[in-house]
Amino acid sequence: MKQKTISIIILSILAACTSPKKENIKTDPNTTSDPNSKRAELIGKWVQPIPGQENEKQGIELRDNGIAVSINMHTLLYEQWKVSHDTLFLWSRTVGVAQPSASSDIDTLLIQKLDHKSLTVVSLIGDQKNNLAQTYNKEK
Template identity: 35%
Template sequence: MNKESKNTSKHTRTFLHIFSAAVLLLLAACSTPKNQLTGSWTQPIPGQETKMQGFKLDADGKASSINMSTLQYESWSSKGKQLMLTGKSIGNGQTIDFTDTLLIQKKTADSLIIKRGNLELAYGRQR
């Protein structure tokens, strides 16, 4: 291998390392780590703004409902910008298993905005 080929090969490897690092950083920026989602997330109950409802996400993947007796969350997971909540819907004498797949629109330390179809829901972190 001549000197010019060695330099080209070295530049190619350097470029691939930089490109790979950039892709990994981009992927990390596009997803919400599971530990950033753990905690209690609430919003005012429509028509009863002094009362709150929502869900609690535990680090072990368990989920629970806050002030929603007919919607019982049991577990959760996330992948990229998706939040999946599973549980049971209870009403009219029947219980139905469900999985809600929600799109995370925005996440800050104190707020979580998710979307289900055309419905956008805003939650605040409960302290």
């Protein structure tokens, strides 16, 4: 049931995304409207300090073939990814001692900022008033 609800939410978000008319588009030299360019810019390792262990990093690796891999997160395992306009979709499963079986999920993240060295996202699922922006740095 949860998977069906998540699928409906994602389809609703995608249906709501429409391209603006060309005369309303403002060009910014730091952004691009080409979705393939955004996808190419997302490929790589994105990390942030682990809260309470600032010398250690955690994050995600987004590979060219659509595979996503967790970095230094052993209970949250990313599996695949996709980008559509300004939305990043991350498929994951949670495993751990407290859970008898793994649960699957799709994180839906609004890309607030993306450049060659940083990525800032906000979750579109859950209580959006309490969703804080997460910033990741691109690892070389």
